[in-house]
Amino acid sequence: MSAWLPTAPCTPDACAEPGPAAAAVPRAVLRLTAVAALVLAGAVLLPLGRRIPPEWVARWCRTIVRAAGVRVRITGAAPPDGGLLLVANHVSWLDVPLLTAVRPARMLAKSEVGRWPVAGALAARGGALFIERDRLRALPRTVAGIAGALRAGAAVTAFPEGSTWCGRAHGRFRRAVFQAALDAGVPVQPVSLRYRRQDGGPGTAAAFVGEDTLPASLWRVARCRGLVAEVEVRPLIPPGAHPDRRSLARAAQPAAPEPAWTHAALVTAAGRTAVHA
Numbered sequence: 001m002s003a004w005l006p007t008a009p010c011t012p013d014a015c016a017e018p019g020p021a022a023a024a025v026p027r028a029v030l031r032l033t034a035v036a037a038l039v040l041a042g043a044v045l046l047p048l049g050r051r052i053p054p055e056w057v058a059r060w061c062r063t064i065v066r067a068a069g070v071r072v073r074i075t076g077a078a079p080p081d082g083g084l085l086l087v088a089n090h091v092s093w094l095d096v097p098l099l100t101a102v103r104p105a106r107m108l109a110k111s112e113v114g115r116w117p118v119a120g121a122l123a124a125r126g127g128a129l130f131i132e133r134d135r136l137r138a139l140p141r142t143v144a145g146i147a148g149a150l151r152a153g154a155a156v157t158a159f160p161e162g163s164t165w166c167g168r169a170h171g172r173f174r175r176a177v178f179q180a181a182l183d184a185g186v187p188v189q190p191v192s193l194r195y196r197r198q199d200g201g202p203g204t205a206a207a208f209v210g211e212d213t214l215p216a217s218l219w220r221v222a223r224c225r226g227l228v229a230e231v232e233v234r235p236l237i238p239p240g241a242h243p244d245r246r247s248l249a250r251a252a253q254p255a256a257p258e259p260a261w262t263h264a265a266l267v268t269a270a271g272r273t274a275v276h277a
Contacts, residue, residue: 010207031222068221070195070221080187083150091195102191106156196230
């Protein structure tokens with residue numbers, strides 16, 4: 001394992017629970033059809049590029065999440081305009097449209113995403129910065145590229161954990177991306193993401209972890225009833241508030257999960273205790 005390619009211990013079998021109530025199959029099919037229609041509409045509008053108002057992009061992303069059957073709650077002040085590094089913990093593919101709903105930005109994504117059908121083209125057209133996670137030698141060039149985008153006044157979204165976690169625990173924020181914010185002299189906007197069921201428990205059906213596949217994750221989310229995405233826009237960290245990337249990463253790191261979210265306290269639907277926090 002390299003410093004640029006961290007992994008989480010979460011797996012679909014141990015972590016991605018469908019929840020106590022599932023939507024009927026026809027409703028799940030309708031949800032996925034709506035999501036596909038919205039994504040294809042975005043693909044059709046790709047040639048318009050930057051001429052599409054950012055607020056329209058944000059509304060479109062929020063609609064995609066709602067179409068999947070997920071309610072959205074966003075709290076906190078809207079991020080400012082201009083160069084900005086937006087960072088968040090990483091749980092699901094839903095994180096991407098949720099963060100875009102908060103602030104449309106250039107997404108930092110693994111190079112494999114660029115080869116995904118439709119989604120890869122959407123990401124590239126949206127200005128995604130693709131990184132080769134398994135090449136540590138490429139890290140300085142990646143950081144320099146991010147810093148250049150930030151200096152040019154772009155907002156860049158990153159998931160510093162480097163891997164998805166199920167939400168009942170989270171990884172440590174890697175420091176490299178924060179060096180770009182220091183070099184560019186821009187603020188850092190931390191965002192905390194949580195998924196809950198309607199009964200208040202962790203909505204781990206949203207988790208996209210381990211060897212999970214996108215179709216399987218899409219179906220699990222569409223079948224889940226009462227899933228809520230909570231997006232907390234935390235206080236902005238202004239440039240110069242921290243002297244180095246280590247302390248900046250620590251300040252942006254989300255708080256530890258609530259006690260009720262610990263792995264040892266939760267049991268999977270099959271009766272197995274998921275303990276790997």
